[in-house]
Amino acid sequence: xxxxxxxxxxxxxxxxxxxxxxxxxxxxxxxxxxxxxxxxxxxxxxxxxxxxxxxxxxxxxxxxxxxxxxxxxxxxxxxxxxxxxxxxxxxxxxxxxxxxxxxxxxxxxxxxxxxxxxxxxxxxxxxxxxxxxxxxxxxxxxxxxxxxxxxxxxxxxxxxxxxxxxxxxx
Amino acid sequence: xxxxxxxxxxxxxxxxxxxxxxxxxxxxxxxxxxxxxxxxxxxxxxxxxxxxxxxxxxxxxxxxxxxxxxxxxxxxxxxxxxxxxxxxxxxxxxxxxxxxxxxxxxxxxxxxxxxxxxxxxxxxxxxxxxxxxxxxxxxxxxxxxxxxxxxxxxxxxxxxxxxxxxxxxxxxxxxxxxxxxxxxxxxxxxxxxxxxxxxxxxxxxxxxxxxxxxxxxxxxxxxxxxxxxxxxxxxxxxxxxxxxxxxxxxxxxxxxxxxxxxxxxxxxxxxxxxxxxxxxxxxxxxxxxxxxxxxxxxxxxxx
Numbered sequence: 001x002x003x004x005x006x007x008x009x010x011x012x013x014x015x016x017x018x019x020x021x022x023x024x025x026x027x028x029x030x031x032x033x034x035x036x037x038x039x040x041x042x043x044x045x046x047x048x049x050x051x052x053x054x055x056x057x058x059x060x061x062x063x064x065x066x067x068x069x070x071x072x073x074x075x076x077x078x079x080x081x082x083x084x085x086x087x088x089x090x091x092x093x094x095x096x097x098x099x100x101x102x103x104x105x106x107x108x109x110x111x112x113x114x115x116x117x118x119x120x121x122x123x124x125x126x127x128x129x130x131x132x133x134x135x136x137x138x139x140x141x142x143x144x145x146x147x148x149x150x151x152x153x154x155x156x157x158x159x160x161x162x163x164x165x166x167x168x169x170x
Numbered sequence: 171x172x173x174x175x176x177x178x179x180x181x182x183x184x185x186x187x188x189x190x191x192x193x194x195x196x197x198x199x200x201x202x203x204x205x206x207x208x209x210x211x212x213x214x215x216x217x218x219x220x221x222x223x224x225x226x227x228x229x230x231x232x233x234x235x236x237x238x239x240x241x242x243x244x245x246x247x248x249x250x251x252x253x254x255x256x257x258x259x260x261x262x263x264x265x266x267x268x269x270x271x272x273x274x275x276x277x278x279x280x281x282x283x284x285x286x287x288x289x290x291x292x293x294x295x296x297x298x299x300x301x302x303x304x305x306x307x308x309x310x311x312x313x314x315x316x317x318x319x320x321x322x323x324x325x326x327x328x329x330x331x332x333x334x335x336x337x338x339x340x341x342x343x344x345x346x347x348x349x350x351x352x353x354x355x356x357x358x359x360x361x362x363x364x365x366x367x368x369x370x371x372x373x374x375x376x377x378x379x380x381x382x383x384x385x386x387x388x389x390x391x392x393x394x395x396x397x398x399x400x401x402x403x404x405x406x407x408x409x410x411x412x413x414x415x416x417x418x419x420x421x422x423x424x425x426x427x428x429x430x431x432x433x434x435x436x437x438x439x440x441x442x443x444x445x446x447x448x449x450x451x452x453x454x455x456x457x458x459x460x461x462x463x464x465x466x467x468x469x470x471x472x473x
Contacts, residue, residue: 013223016219016222016223016226017219017220017223020217020219020222020223021216021217021219024215024216024217025214025216028214028215029214034215038217038222041217041222042222042225042226042229045226046226046229046230046233049230091218091221091402092217092218092221092222092225093215093216093217093218094215094216094217094218105208108204108208109208109211109212112205112208112209112212113212116209116212127209128209128212130181130182131181131206131209131210131212132209132210132212132214136182136183137178137182152174152178155178155181156174156177156178159174159177159202159205162205163201163202163205166204166205
């Protein structure tokens with residue numbers, strides 16, 4: 001049987017492990033606070049688990065992102081963190097660092113990171129979802145609830161802004 | 171840049187091979203190539219999936235509010251069904267012990283369960299607990315064979331029985347390892363009373379006990395840890411007999427270790443990751459200068 005039954009604990013675990021980092025980064029891109037992002041992610045998975053019989057795998061995936069996105073908005077709105085469980089884990093987060101081969105690359109990356117930081121929130125979100133998460137414009141549009149045209153517009157804005165900031169370096 | 175169409179197409183992987191080849195000749199491509207490629211290497215934090223999953227399970231278990239589902243169906247039918255089930259249960263009670271609940275794990279897995287009183291127990295590989303379903307809330311008592319981490323809901327006395335000793339707590343977090351050649355208990359929160367033979371030891375946060383070869387309990391201290399490492403898929407040992415390390419290795423990887431030619435009484439401090447056999451076998455053999463050979467499901471150790 002190939003059908004994924006999300007109410008089955010093992011299959012849910014597979015789903016969880018597959019998606020957890022994607023949603024986490026999706027929220028992290030919007031907001032730099034790791035703990036807050038992690039709480040939102042867990043909260044979103046709980047919602048999916050509680051309603052596991054209501055969707056198939058494909059739907060669950062997109063619901064997961066939209067629930068997380070909404071939670072993010074709500075947390076932002078009330079400026080309070082959903083913290084109903086104390087997490088004591090010390091090695092929850094993995095900070096990866098890609099090794100750079102040359103000093104110049106290192107400098108360039110540093111510069112780029114700074115430039116990305118200077119983008120507007122909405123432009124940065126689109127740019128990172130496409131470049132880091134490898135999402136297509138259509139997927140991004142669905143995730144954010146905007147049109148593909150709007151995604152393309154934000155992407156263009158982001159690229160132009162990055163270019164003008166990086167230009168003097170090249 | 172007046173025409174972003176191509177750039178956008180390129181970044182969305184929509185270009186055919188030909189289109190891409192000619193696009194790569196343009197100035198636009200050269201301008202954006204570095205930005206676009208380097209952006210992939212931006213350092214974003216990621217999550218340790220296994221740890222996150224553990225936390226997720228604990229949260230689920232912590233949810234006290236349970237949804238009560240409204241089920242409406244034919245009362246008459248419901249009565250008939252209930253009556254037949256009651257009869258069946260009555261009869262089968264003589265044959266099966268329905269009241270005893272057994273929770274267990276196999277090789278290479280660990281699992282979390284919620285007990286009737288909402289305490290959470292996580293079982294390490296090849297471990298088992300049993301308890302009486304109907305009376306558990308009144309009399310919190312269970313049997314453990316193996317290793318488990320308990321997060322006990324505050325309330326009446328909570329009792330864990332093992333082959334080597336009993337553990338008594340009120341509401342707290344602690345780990346118990348009760349295996350053929352090892353017994354240890356570590357307390358991460360609250361306090362725990364451990365009895366072994368005729369001695370009783372009280373442990374508080376950051377304290378533990380370990381049974382030694384001559385059958386006495388020695389105290390352990392480690393105020394920094396917040397939970398057992400195996401919850402993060404790591405096995406760690408402090409001055410443990412090598413045999414115990416090998417036994418844990420067998421449980422985590424479902425392999426057989428042949429250790430006839432080496433001394434397994436030596437003490438070992440160190441650990442291994444439970445999800446990477448190659449690096450794990452190196453972690454436990456290199457420090458002791460032991461050679462190994464892997465043959466199917468067997469690992470043969472030699473000096």
